[in-house]
Amino acid sequence: MSALVRLAVFAVFLNFAASEGCTKPEITSVSYTTQDATIVTNIAFVSEFTFRCSGLPSDVPLYAEVGGSVFPAVHIGREKYQVSWTEEVGKARSGDYKVNVYDEEGYGNLRKAIRGNYEHTSPVEPLSTVIVNHPATYQGPWVNSEFMAAVLAALVWYLAFTAKSKLLL
């Protein structure tokens, strides 16, 4: 079971300069996603990260953007944040999910850009980006083993029957 559920650890040090205050954000993240979808109705994506930036006061409100939806990052401790969301089992694709992290100013600009009245020419740059990797979703075996057994038994019977009918000709 533990092989199915692995922790993906990413340490990302990116130098996106979004605001003048924060030039070198330090971000370290641990992410978790549900991989065995046989007993759950939704896939959970959880990313816990620590965020530190010399130009910004500690524990500033942060916002996250994943696949077009924007929501606040939740504080879970000093300089520690959590971004989590759920997706339906059928809709959750495997691979890397990019979580763009914004501060209050970037969040405001992003909302403006989404509404379509963002006046700057360049796109809204995130403070940093966290990657949440979702390897795959296990939804049970492709073919039922009892069905496989029935098919094999039918095959054996068919071979035996054809051999026998050839003999009697």
Place this chain on the structure above:
Amino acid sequence: MMLVFCFQTLKAEESDASGRLLVSKQILNKYIVQDMDLIVKYTLYNIGNNAATKIVISDTSFNSDTFEHAGGQLKATIDRIPPGANVSHTVVLRPVRIGPYNFTAAKITYETGDESSKVQEAVSSEPGEGYIVAFRDYDKKFSPHLLDWGAFAMMTLPSLAIPFLLWWSSKSKYETLSSKHKKNQKD
């Protein structure tokens, strides 16, 4: 099974310019199985006319001797939820003990955003009672049973293979005899 989606309205003050939160706590599982993921999702809706601030979600309803953490934290703070917005928070746990478990409400405190700046206490909806199934029982019912079918195949193999080999040896013996006989006739 446990998608209880009811809200408990809060005893918020009757003033219009205050933030009011409705909090739902959902268990996103079809079955709750020992050592497998249990997804708990908290969704906070602000139905008030003002932003709710300093929202603290604290869920102490999961005993540490029954549940292990897999991802996410049960105590979290959200800085601000604007009016009309909703925010969700997801935690993944692993039950380690089997048996019935009563999933009760989480506690939430927040500031309503009006002049009084009073701290409002709230509770989430309760998912209710659930049963944590032992992994062995779950596996018995849902695993592909490859080992069992393999053993079944091994057991049925002698009764199929022995008659087949007997027939095959006699067949090849007669075929060689008949081919020799045909050769002799030609000569």
